[in-house]
Amino acid sequence: MKFGVIGAGQMGGGIAQVAAQSGFDVVVQDMKQEFLDRGKAVIQKSLGKLHEKGKLTDAPETVLGRIHFTTDLNDFADCDLVVEAIVENEQVKNELFRQLGQIVKPEGILASNTSSIPITALAAASGRPQKFIGMHFMNPVPLMGLVEVIRGYQTSDETTQMVTETAEKMGKTPLACNDFPGFVSNRILMPMLNEAIQCVMEGVAEPEAIDGIMKLGMNHPMGPLTLADFIGLDTCLAIMEVLHRGLGDDKYRPSPLLRKMVQAGLLGRKSGEGFYKY
Numbered sequence: 415m416k417f418g419v420i421g422a423g424q425m426g427g428g429i430a431q432v433a434a435q436s437g438f439d440v441v442v443q444d445m446k447q448e449f450l451d452r453g454k455a456v457i458q459k460s461l462g463k464l465h466e467k468g469k470l471t472d473a474p475e476t477v478l479g480r481i482h483f484t485t486d487l488n489d490f491a492d493c494d495l496v497v498e499a500i501v502e503n504e505q506v507k508n509e510l511f512r513q514l515g516q517i518v519k520p521e522g523i524l525a526s527n528t529s530s531i532p533i534t535a536l537a538a539a540s541g542r543p544q545k546f547i548g549m550h551f552m553n554p555v556p557l558m559g560l561v562e563v564i565r566g567y568q569t570s571d572e573t574t575q576m577v578t579e580t581a582e583k584m585g586k587t588p589l590a591c592n593d594f595p596g597f598v599s600n601r602i603l604m605p606m607l608n609e610a611i612q613c614v615m616e617g618v619a620e621p622e623a624i625d626g627i628m629k630l631g632m633n634h635p636m637g638p639l640t641l642a643d644f645i646g647l648d649t650c651l652a653i654m655e656v657l658h659r660g661l662g663d664d665k666y667r668p669s670p671l672l673r674k675m676v677q678a679g680l681l682g683r684k685s686g687e688g689f690y691k692y
């Protein structure tokens with residue numbers, strides 16, 4: 415099985431790592447060598463941690479040796495499955511899938527790790543809607559058990575079965591849902607994070623108190639503001655906008671504070687500052 419991943423950011427790197435841990439030959443593409451180098455360093459660190467704890471079957475170098483890093487999209491031509499994990503922007507993803515539909519062999523399956531963008535629209539852009547699906551991993555990919563599998567309007571049963579089996583081979587639990595804005599995971603999670611941000615804006619409590627209340631009071635592993643910083647505030651805003659536009663209900667309106675922080679370049683952990691400093 416040849417497994418392609420587009421984007422060497424926090425999600426793409428994690429997906430490539432887990433695919434390689436599962437024995438697949440992996441190709442990872444990003445636009446610049448520096449993004450690939452950064453992604454590779456994150457994978458190395460994660461593999462080192464897992465090895466220390468006895469959670470890797472193969473040596474870290476063996477796993478890393480299965481991953482080919484490239485800036486050339488043509489390297490996906492002979493992939494059986496390509497998972498896209500680039501920026502959460504419908505136009506940018508559409509353009510990428512338009513190109514990929516012409517590069518990847520006709521029997522290859524294309525998947526998006528999008529958090530919220532309609533799978534059916536991306537499938538149409540790819541020109542192979544029966545062989546297109548949402549394969550939504552959770553962050554951090556090496557530690558989280560779920561893959562949300564989202565069928566587009568024309569996704570075939572064969573495509574769904576292949577992607578479900580692949581997720582299982584990667585040690586994940588695939589759960590199916592239909593193509594609605596934000597699917598299940600982010601339709602439920604993101605309004606909670608947005609509400610926590612609104613609580614900061616209205617002065618209901620300090621960020622530490624909001625996170626502490628949700629951690630100690632609800633047994634959440636991370637408080638909502640820590641989690642928003644971890645996901646990336648730009649990604650959180652993009653998801654809220656898809657929910658707001660797609661469902662047409664003002665209860666999904668992005669918090670003005672979230673919008674302002676993204677405008678200021680405070681994107682959370684990845685930019686060094688969000689609700690907290692890193």
Ligand SMILES: CC(=O)CC(=O)SCCNC(=O)CCNC(=O)[C@H](O)C(C)(C)COP(=O)(O)OP(=O)(O)OC[C@H]1O[C@@H](n2cnc3c(N)ncnc32)[C@H](O)[C@@H]1OP(=O)(O)O
Nearest residue numbers: 460463464529551552553554556557599600635636641645
């Ligand atoms: C936006 C979307 O579209 C969808 C999404 O993904 S939404 C986000 C979903 N994810 C979540 O909600 C995550 C919530 N958080 C958690 O479940 C947990 O905090 C967590 C699993 C991330 C970490 O577990 P934890 O026990 O709470 O924290 P922590 O002790 O810091 O981490 C456990 C260990 O894993 C390690 N670890 C963290 N990330 C790692 C990675 N990527 N690879 C390997 N090891 C990792 C840590 O270094 C730590 O190691 P030590 O025990 O040696 O210190």
Ligand SMILES: NC(=O)C1=CN([C@@H]2O[C@H](COP(=O)(O)OP(=O)(O)OC[C@H]3O[C@@H](n4cnc5c(N)ncnc54)[C@H](OP(=O)(O)O)[C@@H]3O)[C@@H](O)[C@H]2O)C=CC1
Nearest residue numbers: 421422423424425426445449499500501502528529553645
């Ligand atoms: N963050 C999260 O918790 C989760 C995110 N997702 C989804 O996964 C996707 C990626 O998110 P995440 O990994 O957090 O984002 P990151 O910002 O960490 O990574 C995105 C990567 O893709 C690169 N990229 C952007 N545009 C292109 C392009 N046209 N071609 C190739 N590479 C490109 C980026 O480069 P550059 O550095 O130049 O921007 C970056 O390296 C999004 O769709 C997001 O919604 C899904 C689950 C969880």
